[in-house]
Amino acid sequence: xxxxxxxxxxxxxxxxxxxxxxxxxxxxxxxxxxxxxxxxxxxxxxxxxxxxxxxxxxxxxxxxxxxxxxxxxxxxxxxxxxxxxxxxxxxxxxxxxx
Numbered sequence: 001x002x003x004x005x006x007x008x009x010x011x012x013x014x015x016x017x018x019x020x021x022x023x024x025x026x027x028x029x030x031x032x033x034x035x036x037x038x039x040x041x042x043x044x045x046x047x048x049x050x051x052x053x054x055x056x057x058x059x060x061x062x063x064x065x066x067x068x069x070x071x072x073x074x075x076x077x078x079x080x081x082x083x084x085x086x087x088x089x090x091x092x093x094x095x096x097x098x
Contacts, residue, residue, distance in 0.1 A: 019094055019095070022094065023090065023091075023094045023096065026090055027087070027090065030083070030086055030087070030090070031083075034079050034082065034083055037075070037079060038075070038076065038079060041067065041071070041072050041075045041076075042072045042075075042076075045064065045067035045068075045071065045072065046064070046067045046068035046071075046072055047068070049064065050064030050065070050067075050068060051064065052064070053067060
């Protein structure tokens with residue numbers, strides 16, 4: 001004989017809330033990590049550590065100058081693709097894909 005289960009409403013709402021909380025927690029964590037990379041590249045490599053990086057030659061230009069002018073833009077574009085891929089994976093994990 002099967003054990004009677006609780007009404008679906010209570011279990012479903014609780015499961016959805018836990019899933020939503022977990023999704024947003026992971027989403028915010030991902031955003032903070034990517035923003036940290038963004039900050040490190042734009043402010044760190046382009047401004048704070050520019051003198052140390054300028055000692056390195058990168059395709060004929062100083063590396064600090066390259067980060068300030070072009071490298072940070074490349075990193076930003078890469079971060080967009082990384083964010084999109086990781087969000088797709090996160091949505092699939094939580095059953096939120098379209």
